[in-house]
Amino acid sequence: SQTIHQWPATLVQPVGSPLSLECTVEGTSNPNLYWYRQAAGRGLQLLFYSVGIGQISSEVPQNLSASRPQDRQFILSSKKLLLSDSGFYLCAWSVGISSGNTIYFGEGSWLTVV
């Protein structure tokens, strides 16, 4: 069966410091990968998605970037964090674009920028 791992689970970082959140998927190949952010009291916002190695699409302009160095690895990064980057970050995966595309989520990473 497929599993998704995301780490670290919680992170407290000072403003201006770098960020790296990692996500890996097991049990499937060539998944679509996603990073979502859930700010306090708000819904989920799609930040990035990737349909293959090195292929990253950004949904909103922001202080973050994403990379996919391997088929099942997706990394969310920032060179200098802002206070507004605080939130709950969720990695997700799916297979299949041509038909129904069910997305499955990791357990999330809490980021607090202080």
Next chain:
Amino acid sequence: AQSVTQPDIHITVSEGASLELRCNYSYGATPYLFWYVQSPGQGLQLLLKYFSGDTLVQGIKGFEAEFKRSQSSFNLRKPSVHWSDAAEYFCAVAYKAAGNKLTFGGGTRVLVKP
């Protein structure tokens, strides 16, 4: 652009009572529809999904949802709520023409009274 509306931000229900969460979507094409549940501090778990066929969909944990094209709705229901159903619920929609990317509603937080 596709959008999803969950009109109720909070719902309080007594244990054993029935629950209905509303979801409306916009856009002209036939959507793929999903309901996810999120317990505090955790990732999202898929409850059920509608791609095609029977408009009444059964999901996990005793939930069901009905797709009504004429009303652009996909309301989630449960006949008898348990205390463990207290969580936040998200409706989401995707369209094949839009690359099957999920758009989420703002969520409905369900509180269960003993």
